[in-house]
Amino acid sequence: MRLFDTELKELRDGIMAMAGVTEQMIELTIQALAEPSPAKADQVNLLDRTMDEWELKLDQQCIDLLALHAPAASDLRRIASSLKIIPELERIGDHCCNIARRVAMVHPPVLAGNDLERLGTETRSMVRRAVDAFVGSDAALAHAVILSDDSVDALYGKIYRDLLRIMLADPLCIERASHLILVIKNWERIADEATNIAEEVLFILEGRNAKHTYLRGDSVE
Amino acid sequence: MRAVPAFRRSRSSKLVDRLMRGVLWGIAILFVVVLILFVGAILKQGWPVLNLSFLTKMPETLDAGGGIKPQIFNSLYLVVLSLSLSLPVGLGAGIYMAEYAGKGRALNFLRLCIETLAATPSIVLALFGMIVFVQAMGWSFSIRSGALTLALLNIPVITRVTEISLMAVPRELKEASYGLGATKLQTILKVALPYAATGILTGLVLTAGRAFGESAILVFTAGTNASAQFPDFRLTVPGETLSVHLWYVTSDGTLPDAREIAAGTAAVMILVLLTLNLLVRLVDRAIRRRTR
Amino acid sequence: MLTPTLPETKPIKLSVRNMAFSYGDKKVLDDLSLDIHAERVTAIIGPSGCGKSTFLKCFNRIHEVSSAVNVSGDMLIDGVDIYRGGIDEVDLRRRVGMVFQKPNPFPKSIYENVAFGPRLFGVSDRTTLDGLVEDALRKAALWDEVKDRLKESATGMSGGQQQRLCIARALAVNPEVLLMDEPCSALDPIATAKIEELIFELKESLTIVIVTHNMQQAARVSDYTAFFWLGRLVEMDLTERIFTTPRVQMTEDYITGRFG
Numbered sequence: 110m111r112l113f114d115t116e117l118k119e120l121r122d123g124i125m126a127m128a129g130v131t132e133q134m135i136e137l138t139i140q141a142l143a144e145p146s147p148a149k150a151d152q153v154n155l156l157d158r159t160m161d162e163w164e165l166k167l168d169q170q171c172i173d174l175l176a177l178h179a180p181a182a183s184d185l186r187r188i189a190s191s192l193k194i195i196p197e198l199e200r201i202g203d204h205c206c207n208i209a210r211r212v213a214m215v216h217p218p219v220l221a222g223n224d225l226e227r228l229g230t231e232t233r234s235m236v237r238r239a240v241d242a243f244v245g246s247d248a249a250l251a252h253a254v255i256l257s258d259d260s261v262d263a264l265y266g267k268i269y270r271d272l273l274r275i276m277l278a279d280p281l282c283i284e285r286a287s288h289l290i291l292v293i294k295n296w297e298r299i300a301d302e303a304t305n306i307a308e309e310v311l312f313i314l315e316g317r318n319a320k321h322t323y324l325r326g327d328s329v330e
Numbered sequence: 331m332r333a334v335p336a337f338r339r340s341r342s343s344k345l346v347d348r349l350m351r352g353v354l355w356g357i358a359i360l361f362v363v364v365l366i367l368f369v370g371a372i373l374k375q376g377w378p379v380l381n382l383s384f385l386t387k388m389p390e391t392l393d394a395g396g397g398i399k400p401q402i403f404n405s406l407y408l409v410v411l412s413l414s415l416s417l418p419v420g421l422g423a424g425i426y427m428a429e430y431a432g433k434g435r436a437l438n439f440l441r442l443c444i445e446t447l448a449a450t451p452s453i454v455l456a457l458f459g460m461i462v463f464v465q466a467m468g469w470s471f472s473i474r475s476g477a478l479t480l481a482l483l484n485i486p487v488i489t490r491v492t493e494i495s496l497m498a499v500p501r502e503l504k505e506a507s508y509g510l511g512a513t514k515l516q517t518i519l520k521v522a523l524p525y526a527a528t529g530i531l532t533g534l535v536l537t538a539g540r541a542f543g544e545s546a547i548l549v550f551t552a553g554t555n556a557s558a559q560f561p562d563f564r565l566t567v568p569g570e571t572l573s574v575h576l577w578y579v580t581s582d583g584t585l586p587d588a589r590e591i592a593a594g595t596a597a598v599m600i601l602v603l604l605t606l607n608l609l610v611r612l613v614d615r616a617i618r619r620r621t622r
Numbered sequence: 623m624l625t626p627t628l629p630e631t632k633p634i635k636l637s638v639r640n641m642a643f644s645y646g647d648k649k650v651l652d653d654l655s656l657d658i659h660a661e662r663v664t665a666i667i668g669p670s671g672c673g674k675s676t677f678l679k680c681f682n683r684i685h686e687v688s689s690a691v692n693v694s695g696d697m698l699i700d701g702v703d704i705y706r707g708g709i710d711e712v713d714l715r716r717r718v719g720m721v722f723q724k725p726n727p728f729p730k731s732i733y734e735n736v737a738f739g740p741r742l743f744g745v746s747d748r749t750t751l752d753g754l755v756e757d758a759l760r761k762a763a764l765w766d767e768v769k770d771r772l773k774e775s776a777t778g779m780s781g782g783q784q785q786r787l788c789i790a791r792a793l794a795v796n797p798e799v800l801l802m803d804e805p806c807s808a809l810d811p812i813a814t815a816k817i818e819e820l821i822f823e824l825k826e827s828l829t830i831v832i833v834t835h836n837m838q839q840a841a842r843v844s845d846y847t848a849f850f851w852l853g854r855l856v857e858m859d860l861t862e863r864i865f866t867t868p869r870v871q872m873t874e875d876y877i878t879g880r881f882g
Contacts, residue, residue: 111879179838181865181877316867501688502726506788508687510739510795511716520738521728 113178120170120191121244124198127163128240130156131198134205135236135299138212139229142292145212153209160202167195186316190309194243197302197309201236204295204302214288219275224268225293231261232296235303242307248314254307255319261300268293369600376593384594389556389575394587398595400556404569405602408473408552409541412480416537420485421530424492429518448486455483456550464551471553474565479551480544484537491533495526528614535610539603545573554578572599635660635799635829636681641695643673643680650676651853654695658846663821663830665844665861667837669876673853674833678801680704681831682718683711699799716743718799719792724808725784727776727791732768735776735787739795754794762790763820782813789820800824802832806839818843837877841865849873 134156141149171192174180180188218225235257242251269290276286308319373380387397423444431437459479469475499522507517523530553568556575570578576595579588636658643651651673658664666674676685683704685691697704704714716739727735736755745751755772759765764786768779776787785805792800802821806814821830821843834840840847841861848858849872857870868874875881 113879181837181841182868182874184878185866500726502722502724503728505684505687505722506726506728506791507738508684509682509715509720509722510742510791511712511714512742513712514687516742520742525729 113174113180113184116170116174116178117184117187120167120174120188123163123167123170124191124194125240125244127160127167127195127198128236128243130159130163131201131205132233132237132240134160134202135229135233138205138208139226139233141209141212142215142229143226145216147213150209150212153205157202157206160199164195164199168192171195183313183316186313190313194306194309197305201299201302204299207295208292211288211292215285215292217285219282219285219289220268220271224264224271225289228261228264228268228293228296231257231264232300232303235261235300236306239303239306239310242310243313246310246314248311251307251310251314255304255311258300258304262297265293265297265300372593372596372600376590376595376597379587379590379594380597385598388558388560390585392584394585396585396587396591398572398575398591398598400560400562401570401572401575401595402598403561404473404552404556405542405571405573405599407563408476408480408548408569408571409538411473411477412484412541413534413538415477415481416484416488417534419481420488421492423485423489424496424530425518425523427489428493428496429514429522444486444489447482448490452483452544453546455479456547458482459547459551469566471551471555471568472566473552473569476548476552476569476571477565479547480541483544483547484541487537487540488530488533491536492526492530495529495533496522498529499525527617531610531614535607538606542603542606543573543599545571545577548574549577630659632659632661634658635700636831637696637698637701639696639698641680641693641697643676643694644692645685645689649853651680654855656848656855656858658829658831660829661825661827662845663825663832663843664846664848665840666831666833666848666850667835667840667876668850668856669881670835672850674850675803677850678803678831678833679720681799681801682715682720684715684720686711716795717797718801719795719797720801721785721788721792721803721805723804725781725788727779727784727787729775729777731773732776732779732787733772736790736794739791743795758790758794761793761824762786763816763823764790780813782809782816785809785813785817786820789817793824797828799829799831802830804833804835807835814839849876851876 134153137149137153137156140146141153171188174188178184235254238250238257239254241247242254272286272290272293276283311317311319384397385402386399387395388399389401390396427437427440431440456479459475459482463469463475463478464471496518503521503525504517507521512520548569548571552571552574554570554574555568556570557564557567572595576592576599579585579595580592582588585591634657638657639655641651641654642649654677666677668674679685680693680697681699681704693705698707699709699714699718702709728738730738733755736758737751740751740754745754756765756769759768764783767783768774768787776784779787785808789800789805806817809817818839821832824830825845832840832844844861846858847861847864849856849864849868849870851872857864857868857873859869864873865877868877
């Protein structure tokens with residue numbers, strides 16, 4: 110094994126660790142939404158600090174690998190994509206913090222049913238699968254994540270319309286509902302970030318850029 | 331873990347190194363000393379005769395006080411004549427062997443012939459010259475017999491020197507020449523020969539020196555008489571050279587000052603050879619300076 | 623356009639179809655087919671002994687000077703077969719110049735080195751030669767450094783300057799193609815950088831084929847890259863494609879240093 114392979118593995122392990130923190134934050138956020146607890150909200154903020162530390166460390170690792178090894182082909186794609194995946198994970202953490210900040214303000218809940226909970230768990234699933242696709246070099250899984258974004262967008266749209274109806278019906282709910290709108294917006298953004306990660310995984314594995322397919326007339330070369 | 335031995339230079343090997351250095355220096359000094367002794371002995375013997383008239387007078391048959399004017403002329407004339415034959419042939423053969431001949435049996439056979447000729451004792455060549463040129467072709471003892479036989483002596487040397495000098499030309503230079511679109515001949519003339527020039531020139535000097543000093547061959551082909559006419563450029567007359575004259579006066583012994591004349595002749599020969607060597611060095615330096 | 627994109631607009635200058643090459647009975651190249659576009663730099667990479675230098679030298683038939691070779695298949699320049707199209711080798715070598723791995727200037731003056739080529743073809747007028755020498759030295763980015771010492775020996779120059787002199791020497795006969803066989807492998811990084819810049823300028827009017835064992839150099843300098851392995855062409859594509867998304871696994875493995 111080349112020395113470079115060892116360093117690539119170190120980078121990958123670092124991203125895995127960072128992703129693990131992300132998943133922890135999402136888990137805590139879901140729990141805090143279901144049952145608000147200031148302790149949990151604080152934990153999310155603490156973990157965000159850990160995320161920021163990871164981002165700095167891993168960014169530097171990527172730059173060093175580029176400078177010292179002049180990688181080519183799949184190695185190059187891996188590092189270039191890692192440079193894009195790392196901030197995506199950090200942003201997911203930021204969004205979790207945004208949600209955690211509002212858990213108190215959305216209680217008592219204005220929404221009936223488990224749509225909100227489902228939005229959280231489906232988003233969490235997308236993030237988890239995207240990270241698994243990265244770790245396991247699983248192109249099919251990455252592809253599935255990209256497709257899942259549509260259903261999460263649909264769910265977000267449904268909850269949004271429900272909230273609008275609730276606000277129109279009962280003015281006392283407006284404050285809580287408007288905070289909730291911001292919460293579901295954050296979930297939707299997290300889902301987008303998971304999709305971005307999956308697209309980067311496809312670039313690493315297949316060498317094709319899966320973004321903005323509407324710009325390309327036919328399939329990429 | 332195996333123990334690593336301490337690497338220290340032994341005292342004896344340093345001593346041997348210094349000793350060898352001294353020995354080699356000694357050998358070099360020995361050479362110089364021998365040369366000085368040798369030249370000194372000859373000069374001492376020939377001193378009485380060495381003056382300008384010695385070089386400008388005709389030789390005496392019976393009396394003392396003869397000169398070596400015609401012999402000087404003949405020596406130089408024969409060198410020039412034989413070189414003008416052996417140089418083109420030798421160069422051509424050398425170029426052929428180095429550049430054109432395919433490797434294989436033909437080349438090996440050619441090389442064997444040339445080496446045999448080169449190793450032939452000069453007395454044998456002398457006999458050959460006498461049988462073929464002097465007797466069979468009826469040229470008798472003459473300048474032309476001498477020049478041709480001398481040429482035979484020198485062709486193998488020039489060939490070998492040319493071949494070796496050309497083979498020493500770095501392949502990259504020839505490649506560069508071909509790469510620019512040169513033909514084989516152009517490459518040989520413009521790149522290979524200029525590079526080999528120094529080596530070939532050295533060979534030429536050796537050859538000229540050898541031709542100048544050769545005695546056995548010329549005794550049997552150019553004879554022991556010098557023309558009474560001076561200067562005589564005819565090819566048909568006998569041409570006693572300095573080296574032959576030296577041998578003749580000594581072995582004949584009739585001249586009263588035979589010893590002095592012999593030594594004087596030897597001194598003149600050494601002088602000429604030294605001048606020739608110096609001249610060539612100057613020419614070589616001038617050639618090198620042109621491409622600096 | 624700095625780097626080519628498809629579709630390629632430059633015409634094909636050199637074309638190879640099913641070419642095989644052997645020294646005596648030793649087969650060195652087999653079943654090669656590729657196209658080299660005019661006014662582009664094509665790099666040939668591959669491990670030692672894969673035949674890339676041998677292949678390069680087929681374009682100016684310089685093998686034939688020293689050995690008997692057997693070439694089958696087609697090698698065309700501007701559509702004419704190099705081996706069977708009745709092309710004169712001497713004229714071919716004027717059109718297809720070559721720069722070697724180790725700089726090999728003649729032990730003559732700088733002027734004489736550059737004038738060597740034109741003189742071969744009968745140019746003897748002093749003014750014409752002066753002009754040709756100056757042009758060639760300018761194109762090789764050497765004129766300013768040597769214009770005051772043209773009569774000095776070429777062997778007194780640094781390695782990088784000598785190599786540029788060899789390039790000037792090749793340029794003096796106005797070639798259409800320049801073959802470069804690992805031209806920088808004996809040079810230091812600064813000299814290498816100067817020559818790479820030179821290649822970039824020269825490709826505006828010349829087709830360049832460069833063999834290199836330095837992959838970063840191939841990546842920096844070439845428009846197209848061909849990867850050779852054991853006498854065969856494994857993959858050839860736009861350089862940026864080869865170095866980001868090669869199609870053949872072997873190419874990927876070689877480029878990332880996993881073998882070779």
